[in-house]
Amino acid sequence: MARTLSTAEARREEVLEAAMHVFAERGLHAPTTAVAKAAGISHAYLFRLFPTKNDLAIALMQRTHTQIQATFAAAATQARAAGEDPLDAMGTAYVELIQTDRDLLKVQLQGHAAAVSDPELQAEMRRGFGSLVEYVRTQAGASDEQLDAFFATGMLLNVLGAMDAFELAEPWAQTLCKAPETLDVVD
Template sequence: MSGLRKERRDVARHREAILDAASHVFAEQGVHVSLDAVVEAAGVGRATLYRHFPDRAALLLALFEREMAAVSRASIDVEPGQALFSMIAQSGRAAREAPALADAWRAVAADHPQLRARQREFVRLFEAPLAAALSEGAVRPDLKISDVLAVIRMVIAASRQEDADEDQTASRVLDLVLKGILRRDQ
């Protein structure tokens, strides 16, 4: 194996370790925790962190992009009319797994043009699945993208309930909310 290939694998492994650690540390301590906590949790040097992510915003941006990719993947291997529901459910799971990231999404993006751009991309992720669900009659005909975003916010809020069984509570709320956007004769 060439040294270059091994180096690339190490770079990718370090990047993922940093993202995993940041997601965990941010969930436990909030997104404004010292990045030294991320370095320690990732088991990398400070220079490695900053080589991949020059500042906190770059790290948050990468985490947002990773979550967006997971939401987008939720539409794969499902019927086009069901992709919207799958993506909404994945948004709730992501918020439950990384609540600090969801908070940062709202708070940090207001001051950061790249993060605002990612928010717009996130909204666009739902446009085609919404159109498919509408054309298949899977959802009520008056459903708009702003309604989908409101549903996502509700699902995210439900996913944060301090309950003995968070998964069951989140699933129940998701079920209730999604039934609200179904076509009325279903």
């Protein structure tokens, strides 16, 4: 039986979707009035759903981490069913995710930047990142060296994605954008 979201839960999801776009475009320090307007709710109701702006930012980062893990899960499942390497599949799926969901990429980068000066957000970023590392370790049976290469490459891909470098013809971009193919350099 499918679970039906309560009005508040459904509204929280709508607000997070609106916040994803607003914060992607304007940063995590964008005014909450812009989020409320984008969600089609009052500013007061926004704060009933998320008591502080930081609560909203943390919930958004949790949602981002969950979306990345779901992407990894689908890729790993398909790879195992096809007799392919789950680690390679997760890397390829991540590239596709950040190329097609620009808001996710931008919010992720905003979260990393804001975490430098926000201990609560930093704690969430650490928890979410750590959860992703352990998930990849478990799903791919990856060694510490493979995990290091996988996540280092992922961070490089974030930077390249932020610069829209995947389609550039310049030699430096062509060299670095081959990064997904190098995920298995440490076997």
